[in-house]
Amino acid sequence: MAGQSRKWMIVVATLWIQAFTGTNFDFSAYSSALKVAMGISQVELNYLATASDLGKLFGWSSGLALLYLPLPVVLFIAAGTGLVSYSLQWLVVTSQISLPYTAVFLLCLLAGCSICWFNTVCFVLCIRNFPINRSVALSLSISFNGVSAALYSLMASSLSSITTSPSVYLLLNATVPLIVSTVALPPILLQPSEDLIELSPRKASHDTHRFLILHILGFFTGLYLLFLNSVSTDSSIASVILAGAIILLILPLLVPGVIFAREWAQKNIYSSFRIEVPDTPPLQSLIFNDSDELNMPLLTGKTTLTKGLFGSKICLKGFWSWFNDIVIERKKLAMLGEEYSAWSLVAQPDFWLYYTAYFCGATVGLVYSNNLGQIAESLNLDSDLTMLLAVYSACSFFGRLLSATADFLTGYYIYFYSNFILAIIISS
Template sequence: MPSSTLQWLSLVGIIWLQAIIGTNTNFPAYSSQLKELLSISQVQLNNLAFASDAGKLFGWFSGLASIYLPLWLVLLIGSTLGLIGYGVQYLFITNVISSLSYWHVFLLTFLAGNSICWINTVCYVVTIRNFLSDRQAAVGITTSYQGLSAKIYANIVDAVAPHKKARTFLFLNSLLPLIVGLIAAPLVREIEFTGPNYKGVGFAVMFAITISTGIYAVFSSLQFVTNKASSLGILIGILVSLVLPLLVPLLVKIKEIENNREKLRVCDFTMEDNTNEAGEGNEVKDEDDVEVQEYVVGIIEEVGVKLMLRRINFWLYFLIYFFGATVGLVYLNNLGQIAESRGCYGTSSLVSLSSSFGFFGRLMPSLMYYFYRGKCKVSRPASILAVMVPTSGAFFLLLNKSDLALYISTAVIGVCTGAITSLAVSTTTELFGTKHFSVNHNVVVANIPIGSFVFGYTAALFYRKEGNENGKCMGMECYRNTFIMWGSFCLLGTLLALILHARTRKLYSQNQ
């Protein structure tokens, strides 16, 4: 029987993967420089941001692959696609390759965006299967680290080559996921273990480490801290925080050894005591089974993708994500140009801030569900509704021209977008089941490239309309109409979330 330590090691491996696969989130940090290097317009730059998200349109390929192929192979396929997508762009930027057209770069960006789906699918499948009864907690912890991706990459670039951002980001985007994928491949696998996995100790320590990491990330993103501390020092702190989760499997292993010694000691006294000890072991197993029943049976109905597409709840859920998290992601993709148009040139600081607050946004739902699930049960649609409201307010706050409004809005949008992204994983499993999750969820997130194109292209048109003859725009007018439009769409998404909550309230009440 596999040790429960392996379960926790798989979670650590997924944390490492999630921390470096958010390669598309660091696009705003070098988008302006890339625009100059490629001599492209704002509309073409927005198309590249769309191309990265458009890779998710074919994310369902990775879902099918996870059913028929070993998960380690799916992971390495994703890493290799990223190596090709970003690597060839790097060779072009450094003049090693000189024959790439804009559309070649577009297709390579598309391929790189699709690579994230493959790695994400492996992370979600392993997390849900290894921690079924606590999937919200496990998914929330692991996906929160994806919120750190932009910060990790930005700190590495600031420490190594702050004046060559575009080429350095592309170089890191191509190699880091492959390197970490090779390291994590032996760990990231489904563990069939029916004994006690010491979830109380494991999740308590893991939450403490994750929260500490988030606090450090937010604090080190503040302007007055980055001015005093070196980028290398901040980076070292982040890397140390990524090693700390290894303490959890270590503690679980120590706990296992202690329990095994206790069992052997009891067995030396009487056979009766040994029988009692075995009975206690069965009780632990039964408790786990009861917990699984409590959070699975009564909500989950196994639904295939064809049936899912005929459900009203699916389209409500799809549009809520479309008008919520996707609008937030489009804002973050355009953060570099937005900051520049307002005369705020601390783009790296803003990207780090949004990344750090996105980290907490992804973590908060799992933290609340894990520690308050027996006291206050709130449905996933209700939780999504709760975070849609401040997202709308943040877009309208951006109409204020102060830098403070920009920083506050960016932090709020980062938190809420991260929260919806985390909640969506559990929402998909609860509305449509776990059996077809790898395909179903990739269909759900297909709204991201659609929204990226629609919202991003419209924003680019507004930007170009207000810009000068060189295609550059400075001032609040550049994005004023865009913010009003995005805020209005978020309000519509809030209304749809209210409708979905009303439709699923009876379903969730069956589990209380």
């Protein structure tokens, strides 16, 4: 049981890492200053914004690094890469050094790549520690990446009494991820071994309820940032609001704290009341049902009984059975938790569905966020840029958090519902 509290500390650590490493979302806050300092056109500025996103094309290098390096080392390589990239950009914006356009382009590319390295670390931690509820853990972790811009805008506002230069965002982008990585290091070093992570289906359902609690806490965190960020014009007020936001990010520690307290009580207080189970095989199989959900097919037959948080649901025959046979059963991933080669993944329809959805959906949002500073400047709303950035960040967070609903529903209905929901969201 010792590993149960530690694996939830891993979740909290990934939430912290994601919340403070979405540094590409605040590009619009300092883009105008970068444009003036370098004397470049709007088109050239757009290319720099694109470079930050293109850096994610080299995110595969993080997976390659994990084959040869420990995970904490990969984490600090990501932090060091961001530190170098954003520090040099800060020196350019503050006119302390002069770099050619190509060099700044490569720095933006490097910054985008560092974000992918952070994401890979969080993904690996979630998958290792939650093999059954990996999709819920991943969606929760990814959603907190959306609050980065709101948190950085609060930090910049709290420092407004010292400096009002937009270059402070670059300085924060360089240093904060390194600090957060250091804070998150102890849980990563103490992550439980694989034999302590494995759960029975009953205990896995308890994990689902705990994830639901974390999603609710995340929802209130988003509301807090959305409604209070707009009043953070004064540095003292912004500091108070920032402190409240940090407290909300610390609150998820209650989950591993309660689990640890329960483990301690069971070990030290209630151990004398432990009921010994006889060695009778039928009785043991009744009490300890350790069926492995990872080896169960995602889809079975034409009439499937799926169970989840909201009870049982019998999938009807007819059209849905035909759809299952023709569209899903062919070229689908057979088992959860099974590893596949890159070629096998590329051959899956789900891969191309996700690729198209991300290319046509999230990319459009990135174009908007990267040009938010220019939009505010054209509308003479320069003073409201921090508020606009915070609102965009909070809405991005809510969109990511609400998309996790599909991860909860896929356990109760049928596998293709998650893809169906994804298609509806993108088309809207």
